[in-house]
Amino acid sequence: MKLPYAVDEVLGGLRLRLRHTGRAVRRTAAGPALVRGVTAGFAVVAMLLALPRPVAASPWAWGVVVVLAAAVGLAPRSPVVTVVVLLIAVAWLAATLAYGEEPTLWRLIAVAATLYPVHTGAALAAVLPYDAVVAAGVLRRWAVQTAAVLGAGVAFAVGGVLLAARVGGWSALVAPIVGLLAVAALAVMLAWLVRRT
Amino acid sequence: MTNPFADRRTWVPTRAMGRAVMVTAFLAVVAVVLGRYDLVVLAAPFALGAAWGLRTRPSRLPELTLTSTEDPVVEGNEIAARVMVTNTDACAYDVVVVRAAPSRWVRLRHSDRPYVGELPAGAATAVDLAGPALRWGEHWVGPAQAFAVAGGGLLISTPTFTDVAPIKVFPAVDDFRADDAMPHAAGLVGVHRSRRPGEGGELAGIRAFAPGDRLRRIDWRTTLRAQHPYVAQTLSDRDAEVALVLDVVHEAGRSGGIHGAASALDTTVRAATAIAQHYLHRGDRVSLIEYSYEIRRLRAGSGRRHFHAVLEWILQVRPSDGVETPPPYLFDGHHLPTRGLVVVLTPLLNEHSAEMVARLARSGRMVVAIDTLDASAAKPYQRSAWGPLAHRLWWMDRQNVIGQLREVGVPVAEWAGTGSLDHVLRDVTQLAAAPRVGVR
Numbered sequence: 001m002k003l004p005y006a007v008d009e010v011l012g013g014l015r016l017r018l019r020h021t022g023r024a025v026r027r028t029a030a031g032p033a034l035v036r037g038v039t040a041g042f043a044v045v046a047m048l049l050a051l052p053r054p055v056a057a058s059p060w061a062w063g064v065v066v067v068l069a070a071a072v073g074l075a076p077r078s079p080v081v082t083v084v085v086l087l088i089a090v091a092w093l094a095a096t097l098a099y100g101e102e103p104t105l106w107r108l109i110a111v112a113a114t115l116y117p118v119h120t121g122a123a124l125a126a127v128l129p130y131d132a133v134v135a136a137g138v139l140r141r142w143a144v145q146t147a148a149v150l151g152a153g154v155a156f157a158v159g160g161v162l163l164a165a166r167v168g169g170w171s172a173l174v175a176p177i178v179g180l181l182a183v184a185a186l187a188v189m190l191a192w193l194v195r196r197t
Numbered sequence: 198m199t200n201p202f203a204d205r206r207t208w209v210p211t212r213a214m215g216r217a218v219m220v221t222a223f224l225a226v227v228a229v230v231l232g233r234y235d236l237v238v239l240a241a242p243f244a245l246g247a248a249w250g251l252r253t254r255p256s257r258l259p260e261l262t263l264t265s266t267e268d269p270v271v272e273g274n275e276i277a278a279r280v281m282v283t284n285t286d287a288c289a290y291d292v293v294v295v296r297a298a299p300s301r302w303v304r305l306r307h308s309d310r311p312y313v314g315e316l317p318a319g320a321a322t323a324v325d326l327a328g329p330a331l332r333w334g335e336h337w338v339g340p341a342q343a344f345a346v347a348g349g350g351l352l353i354s355t356p357t358f359t360d361v362a363p364i365k366v367f368p369a370v371d372d373f374r375a376d377d378a379m380p381h382a383a384g385l386v387g388v389h390r391s392r393r394p395g396e397g398g399e400l401a402g403i404r405a406f407a408p409g410d411r412l413r414r415i416d417w418r419t420t421l422r423a424q425h426p427y428v429a430q431t432l433s434d435r436d437a438e439v440a441l442v443l444d445v446v447h448e449a450g451r452s453g454g455i456h457g458a459a460s461a462l463d464t465t466v467r468a469a470t471a472i473a474q475h476y477l478h479r480g481d482r483v484s485l486i487e488y489s490y491e492i493r494r495l496r497a498g499s500g501r502r503h504f505h506a507v508l509e510w511i512l513q514v515r516p517s518d519g520v521e522t523p524p525p526y527l528f529d530g531h532h533l534p535t536r537g538l539v540v541v542l543t544p545l546l547n548e549h550s551a552e553m554v555a556r557l558a559r560s561g562r563m564v565v566a567i568d569t570l571d572a573s574a575a576k577p578y579q580r581s582a583w584g585p586l587a588h589r590l591w592w593m594d595r596q597n598v599i600g601q602l603r604e605v606g607v608p609v610a611e612w613a614g615t616g617s618l619d620h621v622l623r624d625v626t627q628l629a630a631a632p633r634v635g636v637r
Contacts, residue, residue: 029310079212085216086219093227093231108238112238112241112242120213122213127353132310133313135313135314138292146246149249150242152242157241160234
């Protein structure tokens with residue numbers, strides 16, 4: 001049976017797209033694939049840690065988590081990475097506010113330690129061509145930088161908790177002060193960047 | 198090649214930069230509004246990472262140079278290229294991505310993939326590429342392209358480009374030898390045994406001494422035996438002019454490079470190089486003419502320097518690949534020697550080419566045609582029932598043209614390297630020596 005011209009055109013375009021995708025998959029190199037895979041893995045762990053327990057236990061949530069993580073791995077240059085990072089933060093808020101789960105220190109550190117590598121991993125994957133030959137030093141340097149920043153972040157968190165315990169409240173006083181400081185630092189940094197650009 | 202980014206050569210923020218700012222701002226604002234310290238903990242790595250990455254900001258783009266083998270190579274030989282990236286900035290590059298694309302017939306190993314490395318401040322790194330040149334011609338490597346990423350992935354440079362690095366690849370010379378004598382010799386010096394008696398090294402016979410003979414030519418053994426002076430008669434040594442006509446009006450067949458199938462153009466170029474090398478090595482003069490929509494000519498010359506000129510000239514050969522054929526007045530034969538050997542390398546795909554060869558033969562020149570088309574590789578069109586029949590008709594028509602050329606005294610030989618021309622040269626030599634009937 002002869003197909004209409006428009007359908008034939010669409011099918012031809014799809015076949016071409018599939019051929020290009022197959023070629024890209026065959027050419028994908030180990031280095032970029034590793035970076036994208038690790039980033040997607042961190043995204044899965046971060047989402048499962050941040051989601052409320054009842055939600056995380058349902059199978060459909062696992063499906064959504066895997067799809068979102070795969071989107072991060074497959075399209076690290078797209079805005080989907082930002083959306084996923086913000087979704088993880090929102091999930092954390094939902095778990096602690098709506099579901100009333102206790103924001104324990106270990107869980108907070110675990111979410112922070114998996115959320116930040118999603119950001120840095122996507123940043124690295126975004127600049128690596130999928131078929132590139134990547135020197136091991138690049139991956140090593142990236143891992144060390146991420147670990148150093150995370151270490152400083154954890155130290156910041158533990159120091160903050162200890163400070164909060166000393167002043168008597170969990171976060172009622174410290175959070176606004178530190179948050180305002182962070183916003184001010186952010187504004188200063190942006191102004192500095194705009195001036196130097 | 199001009200750099201398309203020349204007017205805005207700078208560093209720009211990446212999407213990761215925007216993400217870091219947005220996530221930090223979102224978490225900090227919500228932390229302030231809700232009084233949640235844990236959100237500050239989540240935002241802290243983003244803020245710290247951005248601050249750490251942007252503590253020093255690059256201002257210069259990576260410098261990129263591309264070098265390749267400068268000396269010409271022969272097809273099949275290795276070519277080397279080097280792409281060097283230098284970081285002249287005060288801060289390190291987290292990532293440098295380098296790529297260089299060679300032309301189709303230069304197979305540099307791993308050149309089809311970009312290379313990614315890190316580059317400390319003030320350092321340089323090089324990517325060495327090597328591989329064979331698969332086909333003769335003027336090829337190139339590049340342009341090379343590089344961009345760098347700094348600040349922990351928050352800043353990316355605009356790409357830097359280099360010019361292409363040209364590479365000359367000469368055709369591989371088939372082993373060629375023609376032992377038979379040249380039909381016409383031109384000058385009074387050279388290496389060919391001519392058909393005429395004269396000063397030379399080739400013994401032609403013994404004859405009685407005659408006035409004018411040189412005393413050193415006396416054959417004393419015969420003289421003593423006959424009691425009468427006899428002299429050794431020699432044939433003169435002369436050089437010859439060989440004109441190679443390269444019919445490149447049409448390309449036929451698909452070239453597979455040095456290790457694959459040869460197109461008609463490949464065979465033409467390689468055969469012309471081999472013939473030119475052979476006759477130049479023997480001291481003859483060789484000229485070349487490109488028979489295409491435009492006539493291009495290399496004057497006759499001899500010696501090693503002329504062979505290099507032949508190689509350079511041959512790299513410029515291009516098929517016209519059009520329906521147009523050279524107008525007859527452009528190629529009326531006045532470029533060709535009247536008493537030399539004219540070798541026409543032609544795929545005989547165009548009736549005008551066959552007419553040109555016949556016209557040269559009728560003008561009294563000694564013409565040899567070399568069939569450069571691998572006709573056995575031509576397969577009939579299979580998607581139509583008429584394909585095999587059309588192929589058969591084409592084949593018969595071509596054989597008819599070859600037969601007609603033979604009738605006007607042009608031997609047609611397939612190119613087969615060593616000794617390809619020996620039997621046709623013998624025929625032509627005999628024709629040249631035979632008495633002629635001409636119009637006075």
